[in-house]
Amino acid sequence: MTRPAPALPGRSPRRSLRAVLATLLALPFVVGPLVAPAGATTSVGSSATATGTDTMPVTVQISEVSPAVLRPGQDLVVRATVRNDGDTTIEHPRATVLLNRFRPSTRAELQAWTDLAPTAAAGRPTAQVTLTEPLAPGATAPVEVTVPAAAIGLLEYADSWGPRGLSLEIGDGGRRVGLQRTFLLWLTAEDVAQTRVSVLFPVVGPATSVTTTTEDESTATSDEDVPVDADATAPTVDESALESLTSPEGRLADLLAVTRGHPSVAWAVDPALLEEAEAGGPHARTWFDEVTTRTLPGRDVFALPWSDPDLAAAAHAGHADLVGVARDLSAATPDDTFGVTPRTDLLWAPPTGTDSSTAALAATLGVGTLVVGSDLLVPTDLRVTAGSRTSVDTSAGTQDVLVPDATLDALLTDPTSVEPGATTATTVQRVLAETAVATREDAANVQHLLLAPARDWDPDVPTATAVLDALESAPWLQATPVSTLIGSSDTGADRSPLPTTARTEQELSAAEVNALATARADAQAFASVSDDPTSLLTGVDESLVAPLAVAWRDDPAGRAALVQQAVAGTQERLAGLSIAPLSNTNVVSTHSDVRVVVRNDLATAATVTVELRPAKACLTADDSPTVTVAAGAQETVPVALTATANCEVRVDALLTTATGHVVSPTVEFTARVSPTIEGVGTVVVGILLAVGLVLGIVRTVRRGQSARRGARTEAEAIATGEVASVGVLGGGAPATGTTAAVRPAPTEEKR
Structure with missing residues (x-):
């Protein structure tokens, strides 16, 4: 008393x-x-x-x-x-x-x-x-x-x-x-003059995991019946963790309580959280119902990329495409999940590791606004209050950035860090004092300030509610939607630049990000052979984006295991197209065919290219035929081969997409190449005929020359009186010293 x-x-x-x-x-x-x-x-x-x-x-x-x-x-x-x-x-x-x-x-x-x-x-x-x-x-x-x-x-x-x-x-x-x-x-x-103040809450849940769902064996009609989603990976969260967060004393329940009654407060929501809450336990479903029916309607709502990916990790690995995938997933989320139509033109940087490459990632994706921490882009002149909207130049162009007011942010989230021993009442008075001084600094050019607490903020409901009440009731303040701040102009205040590089140990490594991106590229290529690619990719993007969640920074070991699980699960889905085993074969002709049986165990038709790849040049495949195989069927495809020499060669048979991406296991067989006598004989006979022709010509020429030479010798002998002895048919040889009378051949005239 x-x-x-x-x-x-x-x-x-x-x-x-x-x-x-x-x-x-x-x-x-x-x-x-x-x-x-x-x-x-x-x-x-x-x-x-x-x-x-x-x-x-x-x-x-x-x-x-x-x-x-x-x-x-x-x-x-x-x-x-x-x-x-x-x-x-x-x-x-x-x-x-x-x-x-x-x-x-x-x-x-x-x-x-x-x-x-x-x-x-x-x-x-x-x-x-x-x-x-x-x-x-x-x-x-x-x-x-x-x-x-x-x-x-x-x-x-x-x-x-x-x-x-x-x-x-x-x-x-x-x-x-x-x-x-x-x-x-x-x-x-x-x-009095009025300073505009906006408040933006990040609403994210526990880290998204991946579960593996397998086909119920009772649905299989044969050993070869493999459904599209067999061994598929599906994203999920720990239901108990979500129940705890949405229970009356949980962080998400407290965010909801603080937001209630303050329509100017905007939400940046992870749609993965809403999907899980809708299908979660009793606390989660109650929270979801109130959020979508009574909280989000009538206020600014922004859909974060699905599962709230770590922008810094993606930027440092050079994979803005994965963040783009997460944005596409958010954009595809039905409006019923939010209760309103959310905006998708906002990204939220992680608490650490944000640098110029992170801003460049946002610019690359064409995202209108990037929210960063209040410890970045600090005004160089602390004597005056800088507005929360600014812009930075990046390698990909200019990027608009929202920077929360550091003191106001701290007073909302952790007032004792500003005033040790602070109470709700002293916190409210300090907020009012800070904003009053900011308004009086330049009444003709008042600023637009932002309060944007961290993702893991668990609000003290009485204090946070009192602060928001003060922001909405002070005569020198105007509570303004975040969309108005986004649409305002840059105040031009000088600020410290973003760090050139700011990697942190908590972020996902570049190798792990690359593994996720490669797995997705493989899945995309595999699905391109189908006449219904979407059916082959169901759940793939969600499972590969999930390990990028900022929430996983608190559990690096669990995240590493999740990356391996997501990649392995995706690779297991790249099955269903194959070539029947091929026996070793003898190629005994210069031109021959190998008949390849293409099997399609997918639930959709697939168009593939059959390729034979001999390991030696003695055997070549003349073409790579393309074939469309119906779902659950097989087709026999002849592939022409040309043999050019005797050899024994290993041949790889495989299926590829139109762009050459391999979509089947490789089947090996050995070809013993020995072109037939028919083929070789034709060449040999041709050569012999050519040689005989040449010899015949030579012989003919030689015979012509011998006849003329003989006639000429005989005439010369007569003229000189030397007559050769010629035996008489049936008689003996002429006597020595006798001369045979030879009648000269008739001349042309005598004939």
């Missing part, structure tokens, strides 16, 4: 100009003058003396500053809970509200105020109460202090609106034993 004490004298807003100037000179809102030496006393009345160290025995938790935005003529009420964490009793506890009446002009000054040590000066006393009982060690007590409007002492000029430093001090006699700092928001005019 607290007992009101008389209000401390306040400052009149209409003091003389001299007094005001003196105050401005004496108490500027900077760190130095606010710091009081340890053990010094504050200047007014009953304010306590600071302790000699930064550690206070009493913890002060402000639970309410009412109203959050104070207007002239209103009383200020500060409520808190105090707890004695020390070892001694606080005998005479007293609570005092202190106010620094000077307006900070930069957001850095806001941080400087909250960073001050608890021993530092904390403002001028405005009102105090004395607790009715001593505060024993470990004891807690509620505190409520009302500051009358007359004691506020702030100027009421139209331009004097904005934040002021506010503190609640606990004293014990003449010393300070506890303190918490926050802000008062002073509003002197309703017609």
